Amino acid sequence: MFYNWLRKKKGGGMMFAISKREFFESFKGVKSIIIIAIFLMTAYFSTKFSDWLLFMNIDFTSQETELIHTFAISVLILVFGMLFTMGLSHDVMNREIHERTVRFLVTRTSRVSIIMGKFLGVVLFWFTCLLTSFLIISIFAHQFDVITFLQSLSLLVYYCACTLLLSVLISKPGFSMFLSMIIGIAFPIFNGWVFFTTNAWISWLKYLLPFYYVNDQDYRFMVIFLLAGVLLFIALKVFKRREC
């Protein structure tokens, strides 16, 4: 439905073509297969383990019981989400710039369409992974945790925007690969530290990072979409100035 709307929109057809290719390209390769397998196995085994814990009659609060099935997948996204996203898509833009295939795109459509098309393609890949994982969980848990799903999705959207910005800023795919590993590992550590620190000089940073907005089961995660939008806007500004 979304894509039909996108295709009909002015310039949407071009964006759709780019995002469609990016989406299908994301599934190719060993890295993506491993990541998809990790997601699906985490979803499956965490649900099984949660059921076993509940069966053992351990004393859980009602909120814990509610979140127990999606806990593992949430932790997976919090801790490894950035690493997975960057590892998989760090060269989403700079590969095209480096190999000059981007020349075929910039001469055919606007740079906004290219950035948005790439972004939507990558986001759609993660949306599919996440949705599949949550569907597996919902089959065993007999419930679909919408808030946790949307919170996880907001984090993934944020990671995708970070990845796109990195890929636009760093022109060499080899270097962006190296940086993506460092950022992917450092980001959850740094974000966790900023979140828990009592140092007033640093703690304000938590408002600029996503973890603060997914701490509670509420709708504050919407701010993460805004943060992603800001990153995307910066990526677009950088790409508009870039020689292809």
Added chain:
Amino acid sequence: MWAIEAKQLTKSFGKHKVVKGIDLQVKTGEIVGFLGRNGAGKSTFINMLTGIMEPSSGSYALLGVQNANDAIKRQVGVMPDYSSLYGSMTAMKHLSYLAAVSGKTVSREWCIEVLKLVGLEEHANKKAAKFSFGMKKKLALALAIIHDPQLIFLDEPTSGLDAESVIHIHQLIQQLHQQGKTIFMTSHNLDEVEKICSRIAIMKDGSIKRVGSMEELRAYYQSTITVTIKHSSIRSTDLSIIQQWLQQVGESLEMEKSHFTIQVESEQKIAEIIRALGTYKIDIYRVDVEEPSLEEIFLEE
């Protein structure tokens, strides 16, 4: 309506100006050849017009529209100078994907038809990674025309191709011209440009030195004869009078202490100059007359 209209288009990389305020108009339906040595700024100029690079200053309009938007880009086909393709995609996939990026859905039959035009129909399902340099060039040309554009930019379309392919591409360009398309191409092949193009622009050091039809350029260059005259010293009292007179006789006067160079229209003017110098008691040691060959028109300019 102009198909291309550039006004004071400039591109600088740091302090180095690669394209220096180019003004150029290309009529709809023309084939314009863009000549110049390596590093003259041809590709940079095309890259600015096609959106690959942002101009440092100046403006341009394609098909009558300033700052090409998506709608205009759909009417423009580009074959970049350095054609790198998606290695994992087949020729067919390339065509359908990039046509879609141009906002057009194309049928399989149309893709085959375009591949036939460039002589790649037998390689439709072959991955681009396995293509030779020439095949990549041909595919890049197919990609430039797959969405049936009105204005086509070709950056050295035949460089690196075998003779048969070159003839094939020339025929294709002429066919596109007959369909009313405007073609703007760069080339190092003088014969190619002479044969195909209706107008030629010569670029040197980031500026367009001459624009005109082949006949106009020939007439221009053949109508001027560059004469270098080595002579004895000229008295300072006569210098300004002689200089003034020479400027009336010819153009592009460059005066040094022992010689001067001037462009004159006919050989008779040379005799006139020699006679005039004699009246001022100036001895002539040597007269060098240069008549540019066709090759020199492009290379020396």
